[in-house]
Amino acid sequence: MIEPSKSADIAVIGAGIAGASVAAELSATQRVVLIEREGQPGYHTTGRSAALFTETYGPPAIRALSRASAPFFDAPPGGFSDHPLLTPRGVLMIARKDQLASLDRLIAEVAPLGDVRRLSAEETRAMAPLLRADYVAAAMHEPGARDIDVHALHHGYLRWFRAHGGDLLTDADVRALTRDGAGWRIETSRGEVRADVVVNASGAWADQIAGLAGAAPVGLVPKRRTALTVAAPEGSDPNPWPMVVDVDEDFYLKPDAGRLLISPADETPSPPCDAQPDEYDVALCVDRVETAFDLSVRRIESRWAGLRSFVADKTPVVGFDPHVPGFFWLAGQGGYGIQSAPALARLAASVLQGRPIPADIADQGVTEADLRPERLDLAA
Numbered sequence: 001m002i003e004p005s006k007s008a009d010i011a012v013i014g015a016g017i018a019g020a021s022v023a024a025e026l027s028a029t030q031r032v033v034l035i036e037r038e039g040q041p042g043y044h045t046t047g048r049s050a051a052l053f054t055e056t057y058g059p060p061a062i063r064a065l066s067r068a069s070a071p072f073f074d075a076p077p078g079g080f081s082d083h084p085l086l087t088p089r090g091v092l093m094i095a096r097k098d099q100l101a102s103l104d105r106l107i108a109e110v111a112p113l114g115d116v117r118r119l120s121a122e123e124t125r126a127m128a129p130l131l132r133a134d135y136v137a138a139a140m141h142e143p144g145a146r147d148i149d150v151h152a153l154h155h156g157y158l159r160w161f162r163a164h165g166g167d168l169l170t171d172a173d174v175r176a177l178t179r180d181g182a183g184w185r186i187e188t189s190r191g192e193v194r195a196d197v198v199v200n201a202s203g204a205w206a207d208q209i210a211g212l213a214g215a216a217p218v219g220l221v222p223k224r225r226t227a228l229t230v231a232a233p234e235g236s237d238p239n240p241w242p243m244v245v246d247v248d249e250d251f252y253l254k255p256d257a258g259r260l261l262i263s264p265a266d267e268t269p270s271p272p273c274d275a276q277p278d279e280y281d282v283a284l285c286v287d288r289v290e291t292a293f294d295l296s297v298r299r300i301e302s303r304w305a306g307l308r309s310f311v312a313d314k315t316p317v318v319g320f321d322p323h324v325p326g327f328f329w330l331a332g333q334g335g336y337g338i339q340s341a342p343a344l345a346r347l348a349a350s351v352l353q354g355r356p357i358p359a360d361i362a363d364q365g366v367t368e369a370d371l372r373p374e375r376l377d378l379a380a
Contacts, residue, residue, distance in 0.1 A: 005191060005194060006169070008193065008195045009030040009195065009196050010032045010196065010198075011032075011195035011197070011198050012033070013186075013198065013200055013209055014036065014201040014205070015035070015036035015041035015158070015170070016041065016203055017150075018203070019041075019202075020157040021157045021341045021342065021345035022330055022352075023166055023199075024166070024345070026349050026353075027160075027166040029353075030353075032161070034161060034166060034168045035174060035188060036168065036169065036172060037171070038170065040170070050254060050263075051150050052145055052146070052339070053070075053146045053148050054091055054144075055070070055114045056113075056114045057336065058314070058334070058335075061370050062316075062334075062339075063114075064364035065340035065361070066339045067113070068360055068363075069339065069341065069344075071360075072343070073148070073342065079159075079163075080156040081153070082152075083149070085148060086147065086149070089146050089254075090144075091244075092124060092127060092128055092244045093139060093142075093245050094124060094128075094131065094138075094247060094292075095136070095137055095138050095246075096135060097137040099246075099247050100137055100138060102247045103118075103138055103139070104118075106247060116141065117140070121133070121136050124136050124138065127141070127242055128242060128244050129241075130233070130236075131293055135291070135292050135293075148338055148339065150338055153341065157341075171190060172190040173189040174188050174202075174209060175189065175212075177198065177212040179214075182325075183197075183326065184327075186198065197327075197352065198326060198327050200327065200328065200329050200330060200331060203222075203272075203309055203331070204220070204222035204272035204307040204309045206309065206317075206332070207220045210327070215323065215324040216321075218329065218331065218373055219312055220311055220332055221309065221310055222272055222307040223267040223268060223270060224268040224275050225306055226263060226266050226281040226285060226305045227263045228285055228286075228300050228303045229301045230297050230300060230301060232260050233294075233295065238255035238260060239255050239258065243255070244293075246288075249265045250264070250288060251263060251285065259301065262286075262289045264281055264284045266281045266284070267308070270307060273307075277303045281305075282300065282303060309332060309334065310332060311331075311332040315371065316333050317329045317331045318348050319374075320351075320373075329373050330344075
């Protein structure tokens with residue numbers, strides 16, 4: 001159905017976690033339209049994430065943003081969610097003998113900023129009893145890592161956005177972006193939207209949306225990530241176990257509602273699309289997990305894939321495009337978009353409105369220069 005033209009101060013393109021969170025932050029003081037190409041926000045990536053909150057995962061800027069997001073996760077605004085956003089889990093970064101140097105480098109890097117400790121093979125297997133004795137040599141344990149209720153976080157932001165009068169437009173594929181005086185005319189499959197500023201929070205499609213606006217791409221590479229659920233061994237209760245991640249990120253295993261969620265941690269470049277699991281990646285996942293764990297996968301209960309989009313330095317792109325007025329980037333969150341969303345949304349909203357980065361985020365060492373699109377040399 002084609003709707004009458006809408007007008008707003010800011011149009012946010014993409015209603016995944018990045019778009020929903022920044023739209024919610026902005027809607028308290030701005031008229032915001034949130035534009036989503038699918039009928040359901042978060043369909044492609046946010047809704048397919050098995051997210052863990054950890055302060056030791058990702059490049060330095062992501063770790064800083066995650067630390068700054070912790071207070072929000074621990075105490076969200078009143079009415080944001082009916083239950084906690086985080087539940088205890090813990091994570092083990094495990095290493096074989098030939099990976100011990102990688103493990104020690106990781107511990108040296110993150111120990112000054114996170115609560116972590118090195119475990120022996122015996123200590124590691126006591127916490128993750130499925131690990132094969134001849135496989136694991138040591139591990140890094142982060143006891144404070146916690147599961148994120150992705151649905152509660154995402155829908156809490158959408159509810160917050162609507163409560164502030166925000167306008168969500170779904171099934172609205174963006175077909176053209178045209179400068180119209182000092183603002184933008186956005187043509188969608190649901191009608192036209194006019195806005196002073198466009199926020200490009202379109203995930204894997206961010207470079208394509210930029211092209212419609214006449215902006216240079218930032219070199220965004222969507223990468224497919226595959227996940228499966230399988231049964232836990234008969235008679236076992238996996239719920240108290242920590243998540244187990246290979247230190248070189250070749251696989252992970254995470255308890256999930258009485259089952260096991262497993263992944264080969266694949267990062268296969270992909271065009272923007274409705275990603276589907278590849279049979280090779282499924283087989284690779286099973287092989288890696290059966291090699292590391294005393295586990296025989298007889299049946300795959302479910303399988304899916306999602307896209308995680310990265311730029312060259314794996315750090316988000318946040319800021320106004322240096323060559324296209326009124327076009328704001330919020331892209332390249334990679335596999336860290338859920339855990340860093342609260343701080344990144346506040347940072348982006350502040351930069352967009354010409355305010356300094358919030359002090360609690362700046363105190364973690366994040367600067368606007370670390371994130372702005374100019375660092376990627378868009379004009380090259």
